[in-house]
Amino acid sequence: METRPQGGRKGPPPRDVPPVVGLLLSMALMNALLYLCLDWLFISPRRSTEDPTRCPYGHFRMGLTSNCSPWLSCEQLRTEVRQMKRVGEGAVKRVFLSEWKERKVALSRLTRLEVRDDFLHGLRMLKSLQSEHVVTLLGYCEDDNSILTEYHPLGSLSSLEATLNLSKYRSTNTWQHRLQLALGYVAIIDFLHRSPLGTLVMCDSSDLPKTLSQYLLTANFSIVLNDLDALPLVNRSTGALVKCGHRELRGDFVAPEQLWPYGEDVPFHDDLMPAYDEKIDIWKIPDVSSFLLGHVEGSDMVRFHLFDIHKACKSQTPAERPTAQDVLDTYQKVLNLLRDTVTSQTREML
Ligand SMILES: Nc1ncnc2c1ncn2[C@@H]1O[C@H](COP(=O)(O)OP(=O)(O)O)[C@@H](O)[C@H]1O
Ligand SMILES: [Mg+2]
Incomplete structure (x- = not known):
């Protein structure tokens, strides 16, 4: 809404307000009210479609009750995540059921260096496309070629x-x-x-x-x-x-x-x-x-x-x-x- 009126223009207030100025003032007030209504009509619905349960970029939430935490770092992945059994494998990633803070998580590791570009492309996409349609990213470490995501026990x-x-x-x-x-x-x-x-x-x-x-x-x-x-x-x-x-x-x-x-x-x-x-x-x-x-x-x-x-x-x-x-x-x-x-x-x- 580029034409939104700029309020609070400075200048000395007129002592006697001539009728034409009064008319202009009341029109300006009407305009401001109209803009407020339009703002409510067109901006609010857009705001309301944003999912309040989602975290800001670079953060995740596991389950609806917990707070948003920042993605885990290399250091955290190395020290806090315990790799357990393999649950899946494709051409690019080997996926392990793992444990982090007593929760089940999925740790994906690059299978071979030849497909590292695909792995990194996937990671970039995962970071950018976090939404209800995409698996939740919990952390990553490019140096170790590993990605941590939410674990889904029902599999693919x-x-x-x-x-x-x-x-x-x-x-x-x-x-x-x-x-x-x-x-x-x-x-x-x-x-x-x-x-x-x-x-x-x-x-x-x-x-x-x-x-x-x-x-x-x-x-x-x-x-x-x-x-x-x-x-x-x-x-x-x-x-x-x-x-x-x-x-x-x-x-x-x-x-x-x-x-x-x-x-x-x-x-x-x-x-x-x-x-x-x-x-x-x-x-x-x-x-x-x-x-x-x-x-x-x-x-x-x-x-x-x-x-x-x-x-x-x-x-x-x-x-x-x-x-x-x-x-x-x-x-x-x-x-x-x-x-x-x-x-x-x-x-x-x-
Ligand atoms: N978060 C997860 N929870 C449960 N199973 C998973 C998870 N991520 C991957 N898997 C299993 O691992 C398989 C391979 O994962 P995928 O990301 O497709 O690897 P690739 O990139 O090598 O194809 C999936 O088909 C699925 O069975
Ligand atoms: Mg796959």
């Missing part, structure tokens, strides 16, 4: 089916919870595409199992992004597109524009491979969502309602695919619609 989405089959979680294995997970997944893609750093593409997703391994299931059944090692930036204004790695990709899971376009007779050459944009993530949504929906009572009914939006996600032409925000809106509408239908059916039965 790869083990979703096994987790939901445990008797403890069987009541959660419903189409409602599973659609909610799909919503959470698309919300993360939407967050990346409209991130504070710009449009980021989730490149570490060349097949379904790999894609699932990058996300963690939290204890309250939401999804957080854990592996941020391959998030290149699309810059529309400079025309900068991205490529996910330097090797040839194959199969139906990746978007058609990620495949070598010159046929079997021309050998793959990275320099000749055309770049692409964030719409490769949209292509993959139906497959990931379908996995998340699984095969429980009601899953197929949800799939039926998502048919049109998923068909649009699978448009051969990237520009014809919807945005992540469009997909998210549709998922939300379907969830609301089906919830209302179930509620009214239940009422009729009573």
